[in-house]
Amino acid sequence: MTEIIDGKQVAASVIEKVKAASADLEASTGVKSGLAVIIVGDDPASHAYVGSKGRMAKECGFHSVQHTLPAETPQDELMALVASLNADPAIHGILVQLPLPKHLDSEAVTQAILPEKDVDGLHVVNAGKIATGDLDTGLLSCTPAGSMVLVRSIHGADLSGLNALVIGRSNLFGKPMALLLLAANATVTVAHSRTGDIAALARNADILVAAVGRPQMVKADWVKPGATIIDVGINRIPAPERGEGKTRLVGDVAYDECAAVAGAITPVPGGVGPMTIAMLMANTVIAAHRAAGKAAPKF
Numbered sequence: 001m002t003e004i005i006d007g008k009q010v011a012a013s014v015i016e017k018v019k020a021a022s023a024d025l026e027a028s029t030g031v032k033s034g035l036a037v038i039i040v041g042d043d044p045a046s047h048a049y050v051g052s053k054g055r056m057a058k059e060c061g062f063h064s065v066q067h068t069l070p071a072e073t074p075q076d077e078l079m080a081l082v083a084s085l086n087a088d089p090a091i092h093g094i095l096v097q098l099p100l101p102k103h104l105d106s107e108a109v110t111q112a113i114l115p116e117k118d119v120d121g122l123h124v125v126n127a128g129k130i131a132t133g134d135l136d137t138g139l140l141s142c143t144p145a146g147s148m149v150l151v152r153s154i155h156g157a158d159l160s161g162l163n164a165l166v167i168g169r170s171n172l173f174g175k176p177m178a179l180l181l182l183a184a185n186a187t188v189t190v191a192h193s194r195t196g197d198i199a200a201l202a203r204n205a206d207i208l209v210a211a212v213g214r215p216q217m218v219k220a221d222w223v224k225p226g227a228t229i230i231d232v233g234i235n236r237i238p239a240p241e242r243g244e245g246k247t248r249l250v251g252d253v254a255y256d257e258c259a260a261v262a263g264a265i266t267p268v269p270g271g272v273g274p275m276t277i278a279m280l281m282a283n284t285v286i287a288a289h290r291a292a293g294k295a296a297p298k299f
């Protein structure tokens, strides 16, 4: 039987651990974990994501603040806000929702966040720590960290002898995911838009991770029987069967046909998605512990 990996359930158990850790920290030191989220402009999808991050932060007992800036905010104003949050001792995590409006330099903003407050794990210091195998002193990018929690739920912590294929090479996901799998002893291949025969590489993968943003690209005949599939894609496609103008969310994996071949698979929605926000909360409580000079919990 194929195991459907329930991201909602795993995320809920991460959140329970975050709540307990944040309550313990506050009781022992008086420090309340603080998360600041900055959103620029009025993209509805981004506002929906940011809203759920804020709600979850409050549910975790955090000090949660949202800064909503107009779309035409100049770079220096955004940089000044980041600088003030860097200097604010009540804030342990800073997240700038991406993408930013085109006139803004998102790389400069991301790199201006103090690495110890970079709960998105996008600062070069944090990226460099993953690259050098230091998974203990930095902050891990949330979606790859959450995907690894799901991989561990199937295979345990040691992936020795297993072949992993990551499809996608972004800084936000593909690269850190490949490095985390490598740190767990998997034999890792990274495929991308310039790779020749991705299907052939996929058929050799015990762990297949898809993060390309192409709806249902991974087909059943790409999948090694019994493989674990982690689908990071979130794509909205037309769903005329639900009524005119209706849409639905699908991943980068053709779910039904691949589930029939796989040993374990994440659904979309309800797989990797809920893990991302849970790991953001985990990173915030980790950052707060470190700021208070306490040993941070592990997730």
Ligand code: GUN
Residues within 6 Å of the ligand: 095, 096, 097, 098, 099, 120, 142, 143
């Ligand atoms: N927009 C979509 N995903 C993310 C993410 O993981 N972090 C940030 N900051 N913005 C995003």
